[in-house]
Amino acid sequence: MGVGSFFTSKLDEAIGWGRKYSIFQYPFVTACCGMEYMATACSHYDVDRFGAGLPRFSPRQADVLFVVGTISHKMAPVLKRIYDQMCEPKWVVAFGVCTCTGGFYNNYATVQGIDTIIPVDVYIPGCPPRPESVIDGLMKLQEKIATGAQRY
Amino acid sequence: MTSEASRQARAGDSPGARAMVNGEASRTTRELFLGEGAGGGTQNLTVNIGPAHPAMHGIIRILAELDGEIIVKSDVEIGYLHRAFEKDCEVGPWNNAMPYTDRLNYVSPLINNFGYCSAVEKLLGIDITERCKYIRVIMSEISRICDHLTCVGASAMELGAFTVFLYMIKAREFLWELVEDVTGARLTISYGRVGGVKADLPAGFDDKVKKAFVEVRQVLEEVHVLITGNRIFMDRMVGVGALSAEETVAWAITGPLLRAAGVPFDVRKAQPYWAYDRVQFEIPLGKNGDNFDRYLVRMAEMEQSMRIVEQALGALPGGSIQVDWEGKAIDPAAYVDRGKQGKTEGLLFVPIALSPNLQGQGRDAQKRVNAPDKRVVLPPKENTYGSIEGLMNHFMLVMEGFGIRPPMGEAYFAVEGANGELGFYVVSDGSDRPYRVRCRPPCLPPVAAMSRMIEGQMVADIIPTFGSVNMIGGELDR
Amino acid sequence: MDGQAILARLETRLGARLLGTHDHRGDHTAIVAREGIIEALTFSRDESDLRFNVLMDLTAVDYLKLPGREDGPRFDVVYHLYSIPHNHRIRLKVPVEQDDPVVPTATSLWPIANWLEREVWDMFGIRFAGHPDLRRLLMYEEFEGHPLRKDYPIERRQPLIGPKV
Numbered sequence: 001m002g003v004g005s006f007f008t009s010k011l012d013e014a015i016g017w018g019r020k021y022s023i024f025q026y027p028f029v030t031a032c033c034g035m036e037y038m039a040t041a042c043s044h045y046d047v048d049r050f051g052a053g054l055p056r057f058s059p060r061q062a063d064v065l066f067v068v069g070t071i072s073h074k075m076a077p078v079l080k081r082i083y084d085q086m087c088e089p090k091w092v093v094a095f096g097v098c099t100c101t102g103g104f105y106n107n108y109a110t111v112q113g114i115d116t117i118i119p120v121d122v123y124i125p126g127c128p129p130r131p132e133s134v135i136d137g138l139m140k141l142q143e144k145i146a147t148g149a150q151r152y
Numbered sequence: 153m154t155s156e157a158s159r160q161a162r163a164g165d166s167p168g169a170r171a172m173v174n175g176e177a178s179r180t181t182r183e184l185f186l187g188e189g190a191g192g193g194t195q196n197l198t199v200n201i202g203p204a205h206p207a208m209h210g211i212i213r214i215l216a217e218l219d220g221e222i223i224v225k226s227d228v229e230i231g232y233l234h235r236a237f238e239k240d241c242e243v244g245p246w247n248n249a250m251p252y253t254d255r256l257n258y259v260s261p262l263i264n265n266f267g268y269c270s271a272v273e274k275l276l277g278i279d280i281t282e283r284c285k286y287i288r289v290i291m292s293e294i295s296r297i298c299d300h301l302t303c304v305g306a307s308a309m310e311l312g313a314f315t316v317f318l319y320m321i322k323a324r325e326f327l328w329e330l331v332e333d334v335t336g337a338r339l340t341i342s343y344g345r346v347g348g349v350k351a352d353l354p355a356g357f358d359d360k361v362k363k364a365f366v367e368v369r370q371v372l373e374e375v376h377v378l379i380t381g382n383r384i385f386m387d388r389m390v391g392v393g394a395l396s397a398e399e400t401v402a403w404a405i406t407g408p409l410l411r412a413a414g415v416p417f418d419v420r421k422a423q424p425y426w427a428y429d430r431v432q433f434e435i436p437l438g439k440n441g442d443n444f445d446r447y448l449v450r451m452a453e454m455e456q457s458m459r460i461v462e463q464a465l466g467a468l469p470g471g472s473i474q475v476d477w478e479g480k481a482i483d484p485a486a487y488v489d490r491g492k493q494g495k496t497e498g499l500l501f502v503p504i505a506l507s508p509n510l511q512g513q514g515r516d517a518q519k520r521v522n523a524p525d526k527r528v529v530l531p532p533k534e535n536t537y538g539s540i541e542g543l544m545n546h547f548m549l550v551m552e553g554f555g556i557r558p559p560m561g562e563a564y565f566a567v568e569g570a571n572g573e574l575g576f577y578v579v580s581d582g583s584d585r586p587y588r589v590r591c592r593p594p595c596l597p598p599v600a601a602m603s604r605m606i607e608g609q610m611v612a613d614i615i616p617t618f619g620s621v622n623m624i625g626g627e628l629d630r
Numbered sequence: 631m632d633g634q635a636i637l638a639r640l641e642t643r644l645g646a647r648l649l650g651t652h653d654h655r656g657d658h659t660a661i662v663a664r665e666g667i668i669e670a671l672t673f674s675r676d677e678s679d680l681r682f683n684v685l686m687d688l689t690a691v692d693y694l695k696l697p698g699r700e701d702g703p704r705f706d707v708v709y710h711l712y713s714i715p716h717n718h719r720i721r722l723k724v725p726v727e728q729d730d731p732v733v734p735t736a737t738s739l740w741p742i743a744n745w746l747e748r749e750v751w752d753m754f755g756i757r758f759a760g761h762p763d764l765r766r767l768l769m770y771e772e773f774e775g776h777p778l779r780k781d782y783p784i785e786r787r788q789p790l791i792g793p794k795v
C-alpha cells in the first residue's frame with residue numbers, strides 16, 4: 001500500500017465515522033408508521049443516542065430520507081421530487097412493510113415498494129416496526145455509512 | 153417551496169419599494185423577483201403548502217391565495233393516503249377487514265376495530281357478552297386518551313412547544329404498554345372480533361392501569377402549567393380557526409370540534425352503546441369554537457376518559473382475571489395425542505396449557521368475552537384441538553365460503569371516535585364476505601371545512617387550525 | 631320521534647315518489663325516487679319535528695353483483711341523516727340507473743355535501759347535477775375509471791411514475 005492510499009483510506013474512515021454519528025434525517029411521514037416514528041424519536045427510545053436526534057424538516061438539509069408509511073400512486077411523484085432535492089451523499093430508509101413491498105395493501109392505490117421509484121439503502125420491515133427494530137435498522141445504516149466509499 | 157413563496161409575498165407587500173440593483177433603480181421589487189413586466193401594485197399570490205410540509209403531521213395540500221399574509225381563498229386537496237380500504241374489505245371474509253380498520257385511525261385503532269365489529273354484529277343481530285362490552289369501553293377510552301395526547305402534543309409541537317410533545321408521547325407510551333399487554337401489539341392491534349374480542353384482559357390489569365394513569369395525570373398537569381395560560385400559545389390559539397355552532401353542524405362536524413362550539417352532542421351519551429349508559433361521565437363543552445376551546449375540550453375529555461376506565465374496571469362483570477395455571481393443564485400436543493388414542497372421555501374438560509401468545513383465549517376466557525354463537529365466534533382452542541365438533545366449527549369459520557354469513561341487508565352503526573362520530577355502514581349479500589363496507593370518517597368534515605376556517609386569517613394560522621382539526625390520513629383518505 | 635312515524639311523515643309528503651321503506655335491524659330507511667330526493671332532504675331538514683340537521687354520511691353502493699338485483703337499478707346513493715335536537719336517525723336511498731347515473735346535488739342544503747358528493751363521483755362515477763365543482767376527491771385527475779365500482783378490478787393500477795404494472 002502506497003503512502004497516498006494509506007492516507008486516503010484513513011481519511012475515509014475518519015469521515016465515515018463522522019458521518020455515521022451526524023445523521024440529519026428527513027422524516028417523510030405519511031401514515032400509521034409515523035406513530036412509531038414519533039415514539040422512536042421521543043424520549044423513551046431516544047434516537048439521539050445514535051446521532052440522529054435532529055430531524056431536518058427540509059430535504060435540502062437532510063442526508064437520510066426516512067420514508068415512513070404507505071406511499072400511494074398519488075404521492076409517488078412527490079416522494080421522487082423530495083428525493084431529488086436532497087444533496088449527495090444521501091441515503092434512504094424504507095420504514096415499514098408498506099414502503100418495503102407495499103405490505104398488505106395490494107390494490108390499485110398503493111405503490112408496491114418504494115424501491116420501484118427511488119433507491120433504498122435499509123429496509124425496516126414490520127407493520128409498524130417496533131422502535132427496537134427501527135433502532136436496529138438505524139445501526140445497520142450507520143454501519144453502511146461508515147464502511148461505504150466516502151465521496152467528498 | 154414556502155420560503156420562495158414568502159419571499160415573493162414580501163416583495164408583493166411593498167409595491168412601492170424600488171430595488172437598487174447595479175445602480176438601476178427603475179425596477180420595482182416585484183419586477184426584480186418576478187421578472188420584467190410584472191409591474192408594480194399588489195397582486196394576489198398563490199402558495200402551495202404541502203403535500204409534504206414539515207409543520208403538518210399529515211399529507212394534505214393547501215392551495216392558498218394570499219393577499220399579503222391574509223388568506224383570501226384556499227383549496228384543500230386530499231387523497232394522498234388513499235389506500236382503498238373500502239375495496240380491500242370486499243375481498244376477504246368479514247373478520248379479515250379487522251386489520252384494515254386498525255389502520256383507519258391509527259392513533260386510536262381500538263375504537264375503529266370495535267366500531268366495525270359492532271356494525272357487523274348489528275347486521276347479524278347478535279348481542280355480545282356483558283364483560284365484552286365493558287372491555288370494549290375500557291379499551292376504547294384508553295385509545296381515545298392516546299389519540300388526544302398525540303393530537304395535542306403534535307399541534308403544540310408545531311407551535312414550538314416541543315417539551316409538551318415529548319411529555320405527551322411519554323404518557324402515550326405508558327398507555328401503549330397497557331394496550332400491548334392486552335392485545336399483543338402497540339399500534340396495529342386487531343383486537344376486536346365479530347362477536348367479541350380476541351382475548352380476555354390479562355391478570356393484574358387494573359393495577360397497571362392505575363399506575364399508568366398516575367403518569368398520564370401528571371403529564372396532563374404539567375402540560376396545563378406549560379401551555380394552558382402561556383401567552384404565546386394563547387395568542388396563536390384564541391379566536392383562531394373559529395366556527396359558529398350552526399356552521400359546525402352544517403358541515404357535519406362532530407366530536408371535540410362540535411363540542412368546542414358548545415353543542416353537547418356525543419354518541420356515547422346521545423345513543424349509548426356497549427356499557428356507556430352505566431358509567432358516569434360528563435361532556436366537556438367549549439363556547440367559542442376556536443382552536444383554544446378545542447384544545448381545552450380535548451384536555452378535559454382525557455380526564456373524563458380516565459374516569460370512565462376506572463369506573464368500568466370497577467364494574468367489570470366477572471371481576472379481575474385470575475388465570476388458574478395449576479392442576480391438570482396439559483400441552484396441546486399431548487392433548488391431541490390423547491384424543492388420537494381414543495381416550496376422549498372427559499377430554500373436553502381438561503384445560504390446555506396455552507402458549508403465552510394465546511393468553512386470555514382459554515375456554516373460560518372465551519366464554520366471558522365472546523358471544524355464544526357458533527356461527528360467528530371461533531371456538532376456544534381446547535375445543536378446536538380436543539373435539540371433532542370444535543375442529544369442524546373452527547374449520548367452517550375459516551374456510552372460504554363458510555365464514556360468518558350475515559343475512560342479506562344493511563346496517564349503520566355509529567360510535568364516538570376520537571374525532572367525532574365514527575360510523576360503519578355495512579352491506580351484506582348473504583355471503584361470507586362484505587358486499588360493501590363504508591366508513592364514515594370523522595375527520596373528513598373538519599378537513600372539508602378547513603378552507604372555511606382559514607380564509608380571512610393569516611398564513612401562520614393554518615398551523616394551529618390544522619393541528620386542532622387532527623387530520624388523520626388513514627381515516628380521511630381511507 | 632320513532633322511526634315508523636318519520637317514515638309515515640315522509641310518505642305523506644312524498645306520495646308516490648317514496649318507493650319503499652324498511653327497518654332492517656332497526657335502521658329506518660326510505661327509498662326515494664330521484665325526483666323526490668331534494669324535497670325529501672329539505673323536508674327532513676326543515677320540518678320542526680324532524681329537524682335532521684346533520685348530513686352524517688353520503689355514499690353509494692354498487693349493486694352490480696348483488697344476487698336478486700341483476701335487473702334493478704345498479705347504484706344506490708345513500709344518505710344518513712341525524713338530528714341533534716331530536717336525537718333520531720334516518721337513512722334515505724336513491725336508486726340510480728347505470729345508463730343515467732345522475733342525482734341532484736345537496737350542496738345547497740349542507741356545505742359538507744360538496745366533498746361527499748365529490749367522493750361518490752370519484753369512487754362510483756355518479757354525477758351530481760348542479761354541483762359547483764365536481765372534481766375527483768381522492769384519486770388523481772389522470773386516473774381512469776371509478777375504483778369502487780364492482781367491475782373495477784382491485785389490482786388495476788395506473789401509476790403516475792415508476793413501472794407500469
Ligand code: SF4
Nearest residue numbers: 032033069096098127
Ligand atoms: S407498514 Fe403497516 S403501520 Fe406502516 S404505514 Fe404500512 S400499514 Fe401502516
